[in-house]
Amino acid sequence: MRTTRRVFLIGLAAATLAGCGLSGTNEQGGAVAGEVKGEITFQTWALKPKYTQYVEGVIASFQQEHPGTTVKWIDQPADGYLTKVLADASAGSLPDVINVPPDLSFPLAKAGQLVNLDEAAADAKKDYLDNAWAAYAIPGKAGTYGFPWYLNTGPVFYNKALFQQAGLNPDSPPTTFAELETAALTMAQKTDRKVAMLGQTPAIADFGLYGVEMMNADGTKFTFNSAKGVELVEMYKRMYDAGGLVAEALTQNYTGSGAKFMAQQTALTPGSAYDLGKFKTDAPSLYANIGITKPITNTGKANMFVHGVSVPTSSKNKPTALAFGRFVTNAANQLAFSKVATIFPSSRDGMKDPYFTTEDGSDEARVRVAAAKQLGDSVNYTPVQFSQQMQDSLRQNLADAMLGKKSAKQALDDAVAECDRLLG
Structure with a gap:
């Protein structure tokens, strides 16, 4: 979400x-004095x-x-x-x-x-x-x-009933990206692609959670097109191809990942404490099967x-x-x-x-x-320099990568080039 x-x-x-x-x-500059x-x-x-x-x-x-x-x-x-x-x-x-x-x-x-x-x-x-x-x-x-x-x-919410139906342990949800991919591929296969694990492509903060360095030391250039960044996109591509990521997520202005989860068409979503009350009132059948776990991260630090x-x-x-x-x-x-x-x-x-x-x-x-x-030790992974125009460019390039129009490396190279242009 x-x-x-x-x-x-x-x-x-x-x-x-x-x-x-x-x-x-x-x-x-300097201290401000006065009544x-x-x-x-x-x-x-x-x-x-x-x-x-x-x-x-x-x-x-x-x-x-x-x-x-x-x-x-x-x-x-x-x-x-x-x-x-x-x-x-x-x-x-x-x-x-x-x-x-x-x-x-x-x-x-x-x-x-x-x-x-x-x-x-x-x-x-x-x-x-x-x-x-x-x-x-x-x-x-x-x-x-x-x-x-x-x-x-926020925590990660997941649907215990959907996990169980796919043969996944409802009491052992994924906590790392490698575990997420394994679970997503299983979910897609066992449900004949009727249920996807995820409802959204990665945002810039997900690159940080994966362990990607976003910018150079002085904050003048973006660097998320590194080998580690490419690795993350290639992982999402594999999930997309298998049916572990909903096709609608590739739409430029897509905001429906929360609705997909509430409709029990996806099995896992990041969220906040706010969402729990929303599930309780708007999706009681989902709420009855809600699992709550820590954020998926390779760094050990939440967003x-x-x-x-x-x-x-x-x-x-x-x-x-x-x-x-x-x-x-x-x-x-x-x-x-x-x-x-x-x-x-x-x-x-x-x-x-x-x-x-x-x-x-x-x-x-x-x-x-x-x-x-x-x-206590969470990180604001989104660089302060990262604008909405940059996010739009990243999302479009990720969609191209998912659809096979570009390699993961080319998609990130193009996104970084545009972000650097906008930053300049």
Whole structure:
């Protein structure tokens, strides 16, 4: 089930500098001093109306703690959010605090549009998980450009009944890519290709999970066309040819992998804690046979999704903006948010709460505790430079490889060439 922002708030939506006119720089270095007072504007991404009460409560608490401050909250819809942020940046009219994923922070920070928190709030780093703080580092540029806000990762869900029907052990699902291929080929053969193991081609994060190095050391060139990357694509090609990967997955704008799994036409899918509740209400016959296991990885480290808040250099009230950014993302507020949304804190203290460390016997708690545990050393495998245009190119080239129009090596060489072109 491909992770999307609309599904559970986390989605590494992509942005590109092309045509956005982010040519100038407003960058200012050093610590930010000044009194926390006055008005700021805080912009979020599709949190209304579901989380209105929570956000308004955080704002009220901040204003009470800092008399003389006013926080004006604006919430933008999901559709067109990235385009709007980049347009506002080009016009020099960004809000004082903005909700951005790392890949949107990349073009803004590269253009000098975001405050470097390593300098402006040097004591903040210790409050957050190291891997979450590192998600807002920009390759080739010193500093960190966002307070991590909320995280997500997820287990792998599989259909125990379909495993059993194919003669696979329902209590021993695959945990490595080699095991995944073996199980997928068996599933396709035993069901006469009526049930596929997988509903989607690999995304860029899957290359990271496989152990592929995505970029060179200074982040200026993509390298996922290595021998190891080719190995992954060739493995997917074998699964596709055998019927272990649904044909619809090759469609450029395909988003139906979750629906395939819920319809019990595929046997395994990556997901999140959010999905378990959806299965329970929308697919009870599937829910009765749900198996839950750890992510499939050759690295031993799961994939992490992260969202955060950044302070633009154009803010006229940086002291208050920085104070509010830290307040929104402090341990107490993150923990409270995690209990009303299916997300996880990026704060060290928030992740120590019993809510994330103790099971109560329910499947929901089992998923939550397991996911929280794996977040400790999880990795944001998607490079901050990787835009939606790059993802589209990768998907098209992977489809060509699956269909035999290109070799795996040629498909990845072409994808890397296009990604490097877009990066340049």
